[in-house]
Amino acid sequence: MTSPESALDTRFALAKALAQEAGAMALDYFNRRDTLVIETKRDMQDVVSIADRNVEKLIRERVAAHLPEDGFLGEEFGLTAGSSGYTWVVDPIDGTAPFVSGMPNWCVSIAVLHEGVPVVGVIGAPCHNELYAAAIGKGAKLNGRVLTLDPSRTIRNALTGIGVNSYVAPEFVAGMVSQLLQAGGNFVRNGSGALMLAYVAAGRLVGYYEPYMHAWDCLAGYCLVKEAGGWYHPFPTEGELLTKGAPVVAGGPGARADLEKLAGIA
Template sequence: MTVPATSVETRFALAKTVAREAGALAFHYFQQRETLVIETKRDLQDVVSIADREVEQLIRQRFAEAFPTDGVLGEEYGLEAGTSGFTWVVDPIDGTSPFVNGMPNWCISIALLKEDRPVVGVIYAPCHDELYAAADGLGATLNDRKLTLDPSRNIRNAVTGIGANNHVTPAFVAGIVERLLEAGGNFIRNGSGALMLAYVAAGRLVGYYEPYMHAWDCLAGYCLVNEAGGWSHAFPARGESLVKGAPVLAAAPGAIEDLRRIAGI
């Protein structure tokens, strides 16, 4: 089904504005992070603070004001269903662990679904003042510079991002890393899956794989990678599947087959 261009473009413009506003609030908290009360969720590596909650509240408020019938799914406050057919998918601060430890590897991630398909992806990295933005059929940009992936880049002449969390065993992740290294590749992990997906779209990484990831971590990055000319493994975004995790893999053209084989996808 074709999505009316104006309905997506209007929301796309809003997403970029809201991402910068949310980023400014998050950066304010980042500068005074020593005063934040840090709470744990699933384990000691899965943390949250008032910054995450207030940034998500701000984003929700802005979308409710402009598009009150849109749904919103956020990491901190869950799913609020809408009736418009559009659902915003938000991670207020992806990379909270780097955030609270004073590292710049965190971002604001905003995706827009039309039914179950990501049609807008915006990721803002405040510490670098980098705004990654993409919309269905409009391409992807970094600070308004068009992003187009180089097909000559592959796992052997570039770097792959790898993610891990306590939803999968250390042995499983170790197997992924072992297969990547045996195939002649190399990897990094910076603590923010959303930001590493943006790096794939920008050509800084040739691919990103995480065995278990949530919609708010990956859907904005998927839109960016796809619009930059890359490929992404389908994420189940319909019904209850939207709030559950799934494997995430995105790649530049020259790395698709190698990374699918390494990931077993």
Template sequence: MTERNDGLEQRFALAQELAVEAGAMALDYFNKRDSLVIETKRDLQDVVSIADRNVETMLRERVAATFSGDGFLGEEHGYDDGVSGYTWVVDPIDGTAPFVNGMPSWCVSIAVVREGKPVIGVIRVPCADETYASAEGHGATLNGRRLTLDPSRNIQNALTGIGSNNYVTPERVGRIISDVMARGGNFIRNGSGALMLAYVAAGRLVGYYEPHMRAWDCMAGFCLVKEAGGQVMPFSLEGEKLFEGQPVLAGNTSCYQELVEIHQTGLAA
């Protein structure tokens, strides 16, 4: 095994360890959420709590203590450049709105990126006691069970996840939903894009589409979906693109092209 692969293995082990630790920390906050200070960011739907910030701080400190040369990008505290070629991309609590409102559809999302692509993706779902884990060439697992997508599942006989936010007009979101349903499908939205990407990897959803997401929301999920045998739309991590919102699309190979058509139709409208 090369030194580079050794580095991947070590980071994969740490990512899984940290996901469980961060999940326990976030769950403790969740169980005490009535005492949390909640703030809004760019609008009243875009919320953040002290839980988000403290969980991310813990993850930053733990990564720095073990891999001091690695970069780190987190939703709450921004970007620290690295020199190792590896960058950790983290959303400490994806689904903060469900979190602060007492719903279980939130998760901790931890990815490691190398050469412009995610090579590690771990998503911890504390309320369900689920850990989704993947690394390049290692496959994807849910609580240790190998995930392999079933090509017989498609838009017509399964559910498609749809994400929305106010970066995208209500009219465009409506067109996306209408297009999915016109093709004989149905949709779901649970408030956490990262979690719905994990559900794609697990075969619970046949695909997921959101016209505007950030890297910390999707990198772990992309690794999971690819390692489970699915397809994802390219997401640029070059330069300033690392910080910008881009379309996110992932799915079973059986429906990926249909989801791309839905995306393209929305762009043309």
């Protein structure tokens, strides 16, 4: 019988290998993006291409071959239930709009849940040759370097990432930006929520807030932030809630109170 530690190690190793393989495929598409047919989903800003679909297919096929009893939720093809207690949650290319526009702010995001808890988080940023990797109880690393968050960093002496989309009213976005600025903070938005969460784990951003986000965008980043010494506001993972959107907030220890106030969860 496989031990819990061995089961975790197996999935962590596979997630890291898949982030590299999928990242290489995505980077190849990126380098010939002028040949891609770009489609829209919910609105003109919500775009998708064959690159997103084929990268997800690659990851799905590899997971199914190695761990056929695991569940899988991907942005492009939805949820496939499993029986092992583990579910992979994947965004094949987070930041498709920057991707198709020729900007490097996109990534491959791979999380593994066990009984609803993010136990593995791997984010590959191929344009930057960066691999962020974390597993529960094992810490977080960037290209093998251990990540440890500095508690002296706050929203007032560091940058905060924010995310917006058409699920959120413009007036609400204006209000949250105004509140952050009035509190002495400043913000960055690069078009990839998963990558900005990885930047929180790396200490490049002190926190991240998006009022409405999906599991495939945030759960890998959540694992990374937690293992680097930060915190996150739990995402609902029970049943069909896993496929729905929810507020996403995460940050370093010195920014928690301010970010919870900004998100209205204090």
